[in-house]
Amino acid sequence: MYFDVASTAPLHPVARQALTAALDEGWADPARLYRSGRQARMLLDAARETVAEVIGCRADEIAFTSGGTQAVQLGVLGALRGNRRRGGHLAHSAVEHSSVLHSAERHLAEGGEVTSVPVDRHGRVDPEVFAAALRPDTALAVLQSANHEVGTVQPVAEVAALRGEVPLLVDAAQSAGRVDLPTGWSLLTASAHKWGGPAGVGVLAVRKGVRYVSPLPADEREAGRVPGFVNVPAIVAAAASLRAVRAEAERENARLHELVERIRARVPRLVPEVEVVGDPVRRLPHIVTFSCLYVDGEVLLGELDRAGFAVSSGSSCTSSTLTPSHVLAAMGVLTEGNVRISLPFGTTGADVDRFLTVLPELVAGVRAPLGLDLPAPAAAREPDGGPLVLDALGKRCPLPVIELAKRIGEVPVGGTVVVLADDEAARLDVPAWCGMRDQEYLGEAPAAEYGGDRGSAYLVRRVS
Amino acid sequence: MYFDVASTAPLHPVARQALTAALDEGWADPARLYRSGRQARMLLDAARETVAEVIGCRADEIAFTSGGTQAVQLGVLGALRGNRRRGGHLAHSAVEHSSVLHSAERHLAEGGEVTSVPVDRHGRVDPEVFAAALRPDTALAVLQSANHEVGTVQPVAEVAALRGEVPLLVDAAQSAGRVDLPTGWSLLTASAHKWGGPAGVGVLAVRKGVRYVSPLPADEREAGRVPGFVNVPAIVAAAASLRAVRAEAERENARLHELVERIRARVPRLVPEVEVVGDPVRRLPHIVTFSCLYVDGEVLLGELDRAGFAVSSGSSCTSSTLTPSHVLAAMGVLTEGNVRISLPFGTTGADVDRFLTVLPELVAGVRAPLGLDLPAPAAAREPDGGPLVLDALGKRCPLPVIELAKRIGEVPVGGTVVVLADDEAARLDVPAWCGMRDQEYLGEAPAAEYGGDRGSAYLVRRVS
Incomplete structure (x- = not known):
């Protein structure tokens, strides 16, 4: 079972059909005036009309890019250049896609100013808070239509109503084709392979009248916005599948919404020490994310793969950069042991039930070697015995939190545990663990104050 | 007949087959660790090995871009950034592709310095002249493997031998897959749709040890050189067709070389007032370009299209920018009435003969309304009657040259004709016409000196 459409969706049958046809009919250069060139141009024009109709704009506002990332890079940097007269300030939510960040x-490196607007525990921006971050010198505001890691839908329409004259770029990568797109944007970006189109096609829509200056060297293709030979066959396939997916979406979304609801309700009952993250109501129909305490995300993903489930993770352990997921960090939830499920069209209840059957066993299997079911907490320490210092220096997350969970019972209620750690992720994970377990996070101090030779000390008071 | 493979080649059957298979096997994200992701990664790795082998470098020196233009832009700007410590000087030949220019x-706009190295009448740089343009502060030199408009092969190996420590980028867009690639480069760029691969795939090769700093926002894909989701199916198809084309090239090149030789020899005998341009010996096997005096290139291309021939032109009249071809201008040949033939694999002698049959009629048809066969030159003017001033102000090229050709017979040998013109192309076309017709170009003066209210005066002495 492939449960990772938020990374990329398999090619839609309509896209494959359109691609095959367009490789025959639309392979020539649409800028040429001979017959095959004019034919490619007609196919390109028709594809542009289709995409514009679904996105809700004019055809001449659409430029096709080589993908979602290029659309975002050109959109953000091009709008900033075009609106220099407003100033050099950029505002974006803290949970945007890495291409925005x-x-x-x-x-920033080129001398601009950037404000990252915080989100709530569900990963959602407050429209008032977002609007308050906008300034007279704000050249661009960026807000995703919905979050790619946790599925939370952002209040784009509310932000659009409050933004005044500030240009707004909406990254619609996870929404385009699947749900109705918000209005009120100045620029919008999307990616075809997320909706079942081929790789290699992105969309950059720039509303008439919005100032835009390309950050790339000059080129006359795509109205001067995207340089290079235009990939007509892939664009034709992208447009055809966008139309097809949009037509199927209403029925499929209702089904997937129910299946995700089933996962959201059952996972916390089937797996101990788990937290389902993301907005439970204002969410995309097909994405659900949860974090498992005391679990190495990469190991769990490997076990799920062996059991036949392809899922993804925002966890530090699966990303090649080894930094914690900035989305989960901004939400203040655990960054470790994270699993994102994103269901493709056609997923059945039986598929989801099979996942819910294997998941608890696999999580238990991953946790088993950590000895969490081992001896009950030892005798409580004297209240005046001072804090219990746990030396987790040199240990990678989630080991420091696991150590904390195993040994907090050794201090009486009201007592303090100090975790010494030098893995940066502990700075996020220890407070997040405290939030989940209703323990009190007291703050951070230099490890040296508790006998450590490096790293930090994280102080936790046992309150339950 | 499609005679425009230098713009884009139809998809090679091997590419289509590989693309279809890879859409099934390689659609997933190659950065993911589950089975379908690992499978995509394996296909990507194999494609990289294939391309590296054909290009003559290591697999880890290859990054796949979204096309030839992106490869050039990243290659040029990334190498300039990476070699800032050398200085801010860029040198390139005057006949590079527009993406280089x-x-x-x-x-230049960002404060750098640029030297454009001139070429000879065949469009070829002199290695000594190119090397003399390199300076201690030259951060990058750019030279194409062969010219895209006239097919002239550049002396890359000779330049590479003389460049010392200056990094050299070779734009191999017209050569990759077709002919052996030169060695001695630091960076090399290519484009898959030029060799029969799909659109949407370019190659940027950066030799180990060559300094490179991406001009785009950070991204971990393709070794940090090309941002965005990697288009594995298209890359697999590109690699498969590169290998296939390379295997067919030796036989096909010999055939195409003969067919181009036939065109080069016959066109000047079949069509009056025509000049075949580009190096007659050091050339690509499949490209030939000629210019027809007194012909509007766009009109001729339209006639050829109606006769079933898809050809291209570097002429001002067919480009949407309405500026003369910088390649033809740098060569000092006519920029008007230009036709580029680039033969696909499989072109037959009969195809070429059919073209050679229709061409003279079509050119004659285009010229007919211009009245070139009308009255013989009028009686010669008195030698002391002063120059013959032809007022072509407000007339678009090639009209000023046509006027000159029709009326130069009105002055005696040794007499002078002054052409008043305000179309910028006349500055190139009048001297080029003089070169072709063995008349003496005397230079340019303000039109006001000869009674014009705007534009320039071009002085020509009749010597034959």
Whole structure:
């Protein structure tokens, strides 16, 4: 079972059919005036009309890019260049896709200013808070239509109503084709392979009148917005599948919404020490994410793969960069042991039930070697014996939190545990664990104050 | 007949087969660790090995881009950034592809320095002249393997031998897959749809040890060189067709070389007032370009299209930018009435003969309304009657040259004709016409000196 459409969706049958036909009919250069070129141009024009209709804009506002990431990079940097007269400030939510964050880093490196707007525990921005981050010199605001890691839908329409003259870019990568798109945007980006189109096609829509100056060297293709030979066959396939998916979406979304509801309700009852994250109501129909305490996400994903389930994770352990998921960190939830399920069209109740059957066994299997079912907590320490210092220096997350969970019972209620750790992820995981387990996080101190030679000390008071 | 493979080649049957298979086997995200992701990764790795082998480098030196233009833009701007410590100077030949020239303009706009190295009348750089343009602060030199408009092969190996420590980027878009690639480069770029692969795949090869800093926001794909989801199916198809084309090339090149030789020899005998341009010996096997005096290129291309021939042109009249071809201008040949033939594999002698049959009629048909066969030259003017001033102000090229050709017979040998014109292309076309017709170009003066209210005066002495 492939439960990872939020990474990429298998090619839709309509896309495959359209691609095959367009490789015959639309392979020539649409900029040429001879017959095969004019034919490619007609197919390209028709595809642009289709995409514009689904997205809700004019055909001449659509440029096709080489993918969602290029659409975001060009959209963000091009809008910032085009609106320099407003100023050099960029605002975005803290849970945007990495392509937005990396574009923001580039803007910062070039002397711009950036504000990252915080989200609540469900990963959602507050429209008032977002609007308050906008300034007279804000050249661009960026807000995703829905989050790619936890499925939370953002209040784009509310933000659009409050943004005044500030241009707003909406990253619709996870929504386009699946759900109705918000209105009120100035620029919108999307990615065809997320909706069942082929790889290699993205969409950058720029509303008439929105200032835009390409950050790339000049080129006359795609109205000067996207350089290089236009990939007509893939664009034709992308448009055809967008239309097809949109037509199927209403029925499929209702089904997937129920299946995700089943996962959201059952996982916490089947698996101990688990937290389902993301907005339970204002969410995409097909995405659900949960985090398992004391679990190495990469190991769990490997076990699920062996059991026949392809799922993804925002966990530090599966990303090649080894940094914690910035989305989960911004939400203040655990960054370890994270599993994202994103269901393709056609997923059945039986598929989900099979997943729910194997998951508890696999999680238990991953946890088993950690000895969490081992001896009950030892005798409580004297209240005046001072804090219990746990030396987790040199141990990678989630080991520091596991150590904390295993040994907090050794101090009486009201007593303090100090975790010494030098894995940066502990800074997020210890407070998150405290939030889940109703323990009190007291703060951080230099490890040296508790006998450590490096790293930090994280102080926790046992309150239950 | 499609005679425009230098724009884009139809999909090679091997590419289509590989694409279809890879859409089934390689659609998943190659960065994922589950089975379908690992499978995509294996296909990607194999494709990289294949491309590296054909190009003549290591697999880990290859990054796949979204096309040739992106490969050039990243290659040029990334190498300039990476070699900032050398300095801010870029050198390139005057006949590079527009993607190189536009990247150079961007470099210039950002405060860099650029030298455009002139070419000879065949469009070829002199290695000594190119090397002399390199300086201690040259951060990058760019030279194409062969020219895209006239097929002239550049002396890359000779330039590479003289470049010292200056990094050299070779744009191999027209050569990769077709002919042996030169060695001695630091970076190399290519485009799959030029060799029969699908659109949407380019190659950026950066030799180990060559400094490179991506000009785009950070992204971990393709070794940090090309952001965004990797298009595995298209890359697999590109690699498969590269191998297939390379295997067929030796036989096909010999055939196409003969067919191009036939065109080069016959066109000047069949069509009056025509010049075949580009190096007659050091050339690609499949490209030939000629210019027809007194012909509007766009009209001729339209006639050829109606006769069933899809050909291209570097002429100002067919480009949407309405500027003369910079390649033909740099060569000092006519920029008007230009036709580029680029033969696909499989073209037969009969195809070429059919083209050679229709061409003279079509050219004659285009010229007919211009009245070139009308009255013989009028009586010669008195030698002391002063120059013959032809007022072509407000007339678009090629009209000023046509006027000159029709009326130069009105002055005696040794007499002078002054052409007043305000179309910028006249500055190139009048001297080029003089070169072809063995007349002496005397230079340019303000039109006001000869009674014009705008534009320039071009002075020609009749010497034959």
